[in-house]
Amino acid sequence: MNDDIAPFRIDVPQADLDDLTLRLSRTRWPDQIPGSGWDYGVPVDYVRRLVDHWQTGYDWRRWEATLNAYPQFMTEIDGQDIYFLHVRSPRPDALALILTHGWPGSVVEYLNVIGPLSRDFHLVIPSLPGFAFSGPTRERGxxxxxxxxxxxxxxxxxxxxxxxxxxxxxxxFVSPELGRVDSDRVVGVHVTQIFSFPSGDPAEFASLTPADHEALRALRWFHENKMAFNVLHSQQPQTLSYAICDSPVGLLGWHAQLMGEELDPDFVLTNVMLYWLTGTATSATRFYYEDAKVDAAEAAGPTTVPIGLAMFAGDFVSIRTFAERDHQRIVRWTGYGEGGHYAAYLAPDVLSHDVREFFAALPQS
Structure with a gap:
């Protein structure tokens, strides 16, 4: 296995930006039933506003420079290119943390916590395999x-x-699994969601609180109204690819379903740009397909490393009864009245404080 780690710098060719500008100018807009809002999916007026900002107010080069201000690297692991930021703390004895994003996010999710966290921790922030500069993936699994x-x-x-x-x-999903496969070295795992669901055993419901039942109702609503992306990614990612790889507005509309209007346009567009400019819109969706095809034996048994949860308002609500079935050592469970799904971006100080408190309570050696 090649252990080489090479410095990396983002330098998008101007021709790629010019091509994007041309494609945006030639967008063929869909119709929409008047007054339907978000009932049928992401509304046209919302995407039009984002595209207008993309064309007239968004500056990729500024965001490129922001990313390039941090040390970036590339290495090959298991046949796959892996891109990552590596920001060392001024404290030589600092604990290292590896921070993993999701879809339709990217390493940009974590830019606002680099400052507060790097005072006390070395930070490794990779792109998931198949995402942005870690992609595309070239084989199954x-x-x-x-x-x-x-x-x-x-x-x-x-x-x-x-x-x-x-x-x-x-x-x-990845971080608790990392605690499982590298338990001798992982001190603890801190997440913003614990995705544990009912197993079908009626006994599980006996201890649920009224708040838990409310969380179940919210989960049911999300499943019935917002899970189309999960089903399509898990079953037909290649079919979707022709729309999101050829049209930047198609990619933006698809990503916007899980970003929403509480996020500022630059954050939304920079995440989209990392998929568009690297041609990884399809390989990123394949992560869902591969995860849906996991061998049951590979996922067997609860995790055993210490886990801390920081839940933020407006995001998935974890239910402890189900979580404790899947994770034996939940040592911190905290809820906050702010933040949303992208808490590292929207509430960086709150998340950083929770991370710091979690790891301070754990043995480091």
Whole structure:
């Protein structure tokens, strides 16, 4: 296995930006039933506003420079290119953390926590295999389990004997799995969701609180109204690809369903740009397909490393009864009245404080 780690710098050719500008100018807009809002999906007026900003107010080069201000690297693990930011703390004895994003996010999710967290931690922030500069994937099998094994190898290459794992969205699947596959080195796992669902055993429901039942109702609503992306990614990612790889507005509309109007346009567009400019819109969706095809034996048994959960308002509501079935050592469970799904971006100080408190309570060696 090649252990080489090479410095990396983003330098998007101007021709790619010019091509994007031309494509945006030639958008063929869909119709919409007047007054239907979000009932049928992402509304045209919302996407039009984003595209107008994309054409007249958005500056990719500024965001490119922002990313390039941090040390970036590329390595190959298990036949796959892995791109990552590596920001060292001024404290030489600091614990290292590996932070994993999800879809339709990217490493941009974590830019606002680099400052507060790097005071006390070394930070490794990779793109998931198949996402942005870590893509596209070229073979089957890049699910959460294979990704976790790749992360363990990445941390070994960087020389970290003990480290913690942070996750949001898909990262909240990968990070606990990393704790499972590298339990001798992972101090603890901190996530913003614990995706544990009813098993079908009626006994599980006996201890549910009224708040838990409300969370179940919210989960049912999400499943019935917002899970189309999950079904399509898990079953037909290649069929979707012709729309989101050829049309930047198609990609934006598809991603906007899980970003929403509370996020500022630059954040939404920069995440979309990382998929568009790297041609990884399709390979990113394949993560869902690969995860849906996981062998049951590969996912058997609860995790045993310490886990901390920080739940934020407006995001998935985890239910502890189900979570404790899947994770034996939940040592911190905290809810916040702000933040949303992209808490690292929207509430960086709150998330950083929770991360710091979680790891401070754990043995480091």
């Amino acid at each position: 890049w699910n959460r389990h294979r990704t976790a094994r790749a992360w363990a190898e990445l941390m070994r290459r960087l020389g970290y004997q003990r480290y913690g794992a942070i996750g949001n969205d898909a990262g909240s």
